[in-house]
Amino acid sequence: MKPSPEQINNSPTSSEHDPQKKSTQIPQPGTAQGGCAFDSAMMTLLPIADAAHVVHGPSGCAASMWGTYGSLSSNSTLYKIRFTSEIEENDIIFGAAKKLYKGIIELQRRYKPAAVFVYSTCITALIGDDIEGVCKDATEATGIPAIAVHCPGFIGSQNLGTRVAGEALLENVIGTEEPDFTTSKDINLIGEYNISGAIWNVLPLLEKLGIRVLAKITGDARYKEIACAHRAKLNVVLSSKPLTSLAKRMKKRYGMPYIEESIYGVEQISQCLQNIAANLDDAELQERTAMLISEETAALHEKLAPFRTQLQGKRILLYTGSFKSWLIIYAAQKLGIQIIATSTLNSTEEERARIKSLLGQDSIILNQDSPAEILQIIIENQIDMLIAGERYLDTALTAKIPFLNIKAESNHPYAGYAGILEVSKELYAAFSNPVWEHIHQPAPWEESKAVGE
Numbered sequence: 001m002k003p004s005p006e007q008i009n010n011s012p013t014s015s016e017h018d019p020q021k022k023s024t025q026i027p028q029p030g031t032a033q034g035g036c037a038f039d040s041a042m043m044t045l046l047p048i049a050d051a052a053h054v055v056h057g058p059s060g061c062a063a064s065m066w067g068t069y070g071s072l073s074s075n076s077t078l079y080k081i082r083f084t085s086e087i088e089e090n091d092i093i094f095g096a097a098k099k100l101y102k103g104i105i106e107l108q109r110r111y112k113p114a115a116v117f118v119y120s121t122c123i124t125a126l127i128g129d130d131i132e133g134v135c136k137d138a139t140e141a142t143g144i145p146a147i148a149v150h151c152p153g154f155i156g157s158q159n160l161g162t163r164v165a166g167e168a169l170l171e172n173v174i175g176t177e178e179p180d181f182t183t184s185k186d187i188n189l190i191g192e193y194n195i196s197g198a199i200w201n202v203l204p205l206l207e208k209l210g211i212r213v214l215a216k217i218t219g220d221a222r223y224k225e226i227a228c229a230h231r232a233k234l235n236v237v238l239s240s241k242p243l244t245s246l247a248k249r250m251k252k253r254y255g256m257p258y259i260e261e262s263i264y265g266v267e268q269i270s271q272c273l274q275n276i277a278a279n280l281d282d283a284e285l286q287e288r289t290a291m292l293i294s295e296e297t298a299a300l301h302e303k304l305a306p307f308r309t310q311l312q313g314k315r316i317l318l319y320t321g322s323f324k325s326w327l328i329i330y331a332a333q334k335l336g337i338q339i340i341a342t343s344t345l346n347s348t349e350e351e352r353a354r355i356k357s358l359l360g361q362d363s364i365i366l367n368q369d370s371p372a373e374i375l376q377i378i379i380e381n382q383i384d385m386l387i388a389g390e391r392y393l394d395t396a397l398t399a400k401i402p403f404l405n406i407k408a409e410s411n412h413p414y415a416g417y418a419g420i421l422e423v424s425k426e427l428y429a430a431f432s433n434p435v436w437e438h439i440h441q442p443a444p445w446e447e448s449k450a451v452g453e
């Protein structure tokens with residue numbers, strides 16, 4: 001069934017893709033180029049690694065985002081192949097449903113995917129192609145489920161696209177198969193896409209506790225596990241407000257409770273494990289969880305010691321609006337690094353208050369996107385490093401201080417206890433890069449000029 005924007009409640013949350021762009025913002029015609037509802041619906045479902053993902057639209061829609069998110073898979077790589085019906089002028093006039101049908105049949109014959117997800121885009125939604133009907137016919141013809149995802153970019157914000165993807169799973173996938181067996185400690189993880197392998201920092205912890213992840217929705221997922229997700233005992237929503245609606249609907253439909261947790265930050269992952277154990281209502285599991293947490297935090301403390309020695313007392317300016325700000329704030333606290341100034345551009349009032357309480361009342365809060373202001377703060381406060389998006393590299397070079405590109409960090413898994421160690425390594429590598437010594441030296445021609453004089 002196709003959900004309408006009204007059916008799907010849209011609530012604000014900060015964007016993880018671009019700190020300058022809010023995920024609740026509605027794309028403007030001609031300026032979207034990704035970052036639209038279609039884009040985030042694809043980002044949500046693409047990590048289902050043994051499925052084929054077909055963009056029903058012009059190849060430009062697929063090209064705008066394909067490969068930009070580093071969602072990793074532990075074996076199947078089918079999700080990496082770009083399938084598109086590549087709509088052209090004639091298709092707009094005569095319709096492209098037949099072309100889509102033939103394409104799905106062909107890819108099912110050649111690649112034998114576990115399922116096919118078909119994404120509508122602005123053009124195919126406007127010309128009114130019956131994607132639902134095509135998917136139904138293709139499923140009947142091949143026996144492989146084909147699922148329509150109604151997510152043209154114009155329907156609304158990125159959050160809405162994520163919700164539409166969740167609806168598509170709930171209406172067409174979840175509950176369609178049965179697991180081989182169930183246990184009293186089966187859970188689903190919702191809203192983590194395994195970017196750079198983040199989820200692999202968390203799964204071993206759950207495994208040590210004897211908790212089985214029945215379905216990962218959707219990082220490193222397989223179609224069948226999501227189809228069996230209705231048999232879990234608990235849904236754990238990880239840092240994804242838009243997919244909370246999926247957990248709410250599953251609670252209503254299957255009576256499955258849910259909790260909302262974060263796996264980024266030491267206290268966060270500890271809290272997450274504790275809450276999972278508490279909700280599975282097993283006293284012995286809770287005891288073992290407490291033991292595991294104290295072992296993991298002690299081991300992390302030891303591993304962080306060499307970095308703490310090198311970085312303690314450093315002063316940084318953190319300019320980003322994504323969840324990574326929080327991660328760096330938590331890592332900085334463990335390492336004795338002072339965050340002198342930070343931005344709250346995309347933060348809610350509650351988050352602003354939390355940042356203030358974490359950093360202290362004297363911390364500087366930046367409310368403007370101004371490189372000149374950032375440079376001034378760096379100079380006045382003897383900042384040792386700037387952490388920001390790529391476009392602030394010039395500001396750091398002008399101030400002659402180390403720079404860490406916050407967006408490039410998406411190449412590293414920052415979740416769990418191992419994630420904090422990863423952040424610390426990144427901070428240390430950025431500080432100790434020899435290039436920063438060189439920019440304080442006079443240029444070779446200036447040196448030779450001085451000798452000549």
Ligand code: SF4
Nearest residue numbers: 032036038061122153
């Ligand atoms: S779906 Fe629409 S807004 Fe999104 S990239 Fe395609 S044409 Fe642009």
